[in-house]
Amino acid sequence: MNIAIINTTDIPLTDKDFNNDKVSIVNTRIIDLKYCEGCFECWTKTPGLCVHFDDMPKILQTIMNSDLTVYISDVKIGFISSELKKVLDKTLPLMHPYFDISHGEVHHKARYDRYPEIALVLIENQEISSSAYNIIENWFARVSYNMMTNVKFVIKDDTPLGGLKNEISNH
Amino acid sequence: MKLVIINGSPRGKESNSNVITNWIATGIVKSTQVNKISAIKTDFQRGAKDSTKIIESMQLDKFYTANINTHREAVDSIEDNSTVVVVFPLYGDAMPAITKLFFEELEIIANKKENVKMYYIVHSGFKGANHCRAVERYLVYLTDYLGFKYMGTAIKPGSEGLRLTPVENLLDFTNDFYSLSKDIAKGSDFDVNTLKRLVGFEFPSEEYKIGIKQSNGNTGYFSRILKQNNAFTKCFDKPYQRKSKKSY
C-alpha cells in the first residue's frame, strides 16, 4: 500500500523517519505553494491543472499515487491550520466540474477512477478540546465526501510521528 | 458604532462575496436613515481598505482577506464594542485558506476586546445548506474562543452566479440581505424567517438528484465556459493519473 504523507507543520519529516519505501513525504513548508485564487481555470482552461505555477503538482501527483494520504496539521484556533487548508483548496483540479451524487448530496464528479483514502494527524501544541476535535472530525468526513473517498483515521498527537507510525503499521 | 466588514473571498473585489458585502454595507447605510447618503458616496470598490464615515457616530471599514498585507490592519481595526461581519465563500466545506489565515491572526486580540459582536455570512456554490453546516459549527467555536459575541450565521447556497446576474433579477436576495443589515445595525440576532428564505433547502430533492444523474452531472455552465476556452475536448483529462513512485 502506497502512503502519501503531506506534512504541513514546520517540523520536517524524512524518509528515515519511516524507513519504508511505500511512504512518500512532502513537507509543504519548504516548497513554494500559492493560495488558490478561485479562478476555476483548472476546470475551464487547462482541465485538471492549476494555471498558477508553484510546487502543488508534486503534492497532487504524490496524492494520486497513494492508496492512503495522511495530512498532518497543527491545530490553530480550534481548526486545521491555514497551511493545510491551502493544500486542500488546491486539490480542486483533482475533481471534475460536473456534478454527481455522493452521500445523498450533490458534489463534484470524480475526474479519476479512484482516489486514496484520507487520514488526519492533528498536532496538539495546546490541548485540543473535545468540541474542537469533534468539529474537525465532522468536517474532515465532509472532505472525504468531496473527494469521493473515506476517512481511514483522525488522531491527535503531540508530535507528527509517534501515533502516525503506529497507525501506519496497523494498516 | 464601529463596523468592520471582512470580505473573505480569494477573488477579492471580483467576487460574489463583494456583491453581498456591498448589499450589507448599503443596507446598513439605509437603515441608519441619514439623508446625507449621496454626500457620503460610498464606493466599496476602491483601495485595499474602504473606509466610510456613515454618520458621526458610525464608522465602517471594509477589508479583503485576499490582500494578506492588510490582515494586521483589519485585526487592529476591531475595537471594543465593534460589530464585525465576515462574508466568505465555502471552500472545501470550510473557509478559504486565506480567510483561515486571517482568523489565526485574530488570536492576538482573543479575550482582549469588550463586547465585539460577530456576524457571519457563508455562501456556497452548491445548493443545499447542509454543505455549510460543518463550518457553521466551527464559527460558533471560533467566536467563543476569541471571547466575542456570536450573533449568527446566514447561509446562502447557490451563490456562484451572483456576480454575473443582472441586479434586477436579484431583487429578492437584495431585500433579504437588506433585512440582515437592519438586524446588524440594530445589534440584534438575524431574523429567522430571512435566514430560512436564504437557505432554501437543506438537502436536494429526489427530482433534482435524478436530473443530475440523467444529465451526467452536466449543468451547462462549465461546459459553456470550456467550449469558449477551446478546452472542452480536454475536460476529462487525468494529468495526475497514478504513476509508479520512481517515475516522477
Ligand SMILES: Cc1cc2nc3c(=O)[nH]c(=O)nc-3n(C[C@H](O)[C@H](O)[C@H](O)COP(=O)(O)O)c2cc1C
Ligand atoms: C477551491 C474551491 C473550493 C470550493 N469548495 C466548495 C465547496 O466545498 N462547496 C460548495 O458548495 N462550493 C465550493 N466552491 C464554490 C464557491 O463557494 C462558489 O463559487 C462561490 O460563489 C465563490 O464566491 P466568491 O466569488 O465570493 O469567491 C469552491 C470553490 C473553489 C474555488
